[in-house]
Amino acid sequence: MGPTKVVRGGTPLTCAHCSGQTFWERSALLNTPGMTWLGLDWLNESAEVFVCGTCGRLEWFLFVPDPDNPEPVAITCLSCGKLIPPATDTCLACGWTYALGEDAEVRD
Numbered sequence: 001m002g003p004t005k006v007v008r009g010g011t012p013l014t015c016a017h018c019s020g021q022t023f024w025e026r027s028a029l030l031n032t033p034g035m036t037w038l039g040l041d042w043l044n045e046s047a048e049v050f051v052c053g054t055c056g057r058l059e060w061f062l063f064v065p066d067p068d069n070p071e072p073v074a075i076t077c078l079s080c081g082k083l084i085p086p087a088t089d090t091c092l093a094c095g096w097t098y099a100l101g102e103d104a105e106v107r108d
């Protein structure tokens with residue numbers, strides 16, 4: 001397999017140096033001693049690294065949530081303040097549901 005086209009953030013990745021649009025894909029853990037030496041240990045993340053198939057320039061991407069498919073986020077129960085798990089909409093502590101809360105606000 002050769003280098004392939006890459007799309008990130010809805011935009012085809014283009015090499016900033018040679019305008020090439022085919023890249024080798026690599027992944028990298030940034031929380032390594034080498035990254036600490038580079039002063040990048042604050043990232044403490046994993047990243048995608050694309051190597052330009054034409055000139056070899058590295059393009060780095062930290063993993064970010066897909067805007068079309070965002071990760072579910074725990075919400076806070078407006079009744080008791082406990083966190084409601086992403087997979088449910090009912091508070092496990094007091095039984096309050098997010099849907100009921102919204103209805104109550106609209107109903108007036």
Ligand SMILES: [Zn+2]
Nearest residue numbers: 015018052055
């Ligand atoms: Zn290039």
Ligand SMILES: [Zn+2]
Nearest residue numbers: 077080091094
């Ligand atoms: Zn609750």
